Amino acid sequence: MSPDSPVTERRLDVREVDGEPFGTIVAALEDLPEDASLRLLNSFEPEPLYDVLEQRGFAYETTHPEPDVWHVEIRHA
Numbered sequence: 774m775s776p777d778s779p780v781t782e783r784r785l786d787v788r789e790v791d792g793e794p795f796g797t798i799v800a801a802l803e804d805l806p807e808d809a810s811l812r813l814l815n816s817f818e819p820e821p822l823y824d825v826l827e828q829r830g831f832a833y834e835t836t837h838p839e840p841d842v843w844h845v846e847i848r849h850a
Contacts, residue, residue: 781809782809784812786814787814794815802847812845814843814844816843833848
């Protein structure tokens with residue numbers, strides 16, 4: 774992928790998931806194309822997820838745009 778290639782962004786709002794969202798996140802990552810990113814929205818910083826992402830070959834960037842809202846931009850490393 775060249776630096777000028779457009780990146781498709783998918784969005785997953787796990788604030789709407791009833792129960793533990795880990796399985797939903799992993800499923801979304803398994804279906805994530807190499808040239809796409811996943812914007813994860815959560816109500817807290819998902820710190821335990823970071824090690825899992827790194828182990829599976831993903832890079833991430835986290836922002837905290839407002840109270841109780843965390844965005845994690847995930848892409849293939």
